[in-house]
Amino acid sequence: MGLVASAAFWLTALASISVNPWFDISRNAFSDLGGPRAAYPWIYNDGLILAAAFLGLFSVHVVSSSSNKLEAVGGAYLSISAIFLALIGIYHEGTRPHVFVSTWFFIQAFLGFLIYGLGRVLVERRRIRLSYVAIFFAALAGALIVPWPSAAALEAYEIALLTAGAAIYALGQS
Numbered sequence: 001m002g003l004v005a006s007a008a009f010w011l012t013a014l015a016s017i018s019v020n021p022w023f024d025i026s027r028n029a030f031s032d033l034g035g036p037r038a039a040y041p042w043i044y045n046d047g048l049i050l051a052a053a054f055l056g057l058f059s060v061h062v063v064s065s066s067s068n069k070l071e072a073v074g075g076a077y078l079s080i081s082a083i084f085l086a087l088i089g090i091y092h093e094g095t096r097p098h099v100f101v102s103t104w105f106f107i108q109a110f111l112g113f114l115i116y117g118l119g120r121v122l123v124e125r126r127r128i129r130l131s132y133v134a135i136f137f138a139a140l141a142g143a144l145i146v147p148w149p150s151a152a153a154l155e156a157y158e159i160a161l162l163t164a165g166a167a168i169y170a171l172g173q174s
Contacts, residue, residue: 002166005054012047029151035093048089056082074116081108
């Protein structure tokens with residue numbers, strides 16, 4: 001479901017961009033696609049809510065398949081990030097809480113993967129489990145160090161990292 005959540009986001013973004021030719025990934029934020037300037041902002045906003053539902057299902061699986069409390073706490077953080085993702089669709093660009101809910105979506109999601117990964121390290125010392133920790137630090141470095149040309153470029157990078165985390169999880173379940 002984590003990969004489905006990512007696919008739902010990217011399909012939503014592409015559909016929104018197709019009806020908003022002014023959007024430029026090097027100048028805008030993805031949230032602009034759901035703001036007052038956008039044509040059909042409901043495409044983007046409703047798509048985020050749909051992606052949040054899949055992320056919520058993913059987090060339920062993470063919690064239910066956890067083998068220790070730390071993994072379960074990581075899954076709980078992912079569930080909170082799903083709520084914040086839905087809130088981005090509700091409090092779209094141009095509303096007062098938008099910046100807060102968008103920032104906290106990413107913080108909660110990456111903390112969820114970090115905590116889950118630390119829990120996995122306790123169970124298995126395989127290197128792939130450290131990938132979750134690496135994803136957290138890559139997100140942190142990307143947000144604080146890299147001079148991105150736009151918010152959308154940073155968001156695309158971070159969403160790609162979250163997708164990698166979901167893919168690593170899926171591989172670990174097989």
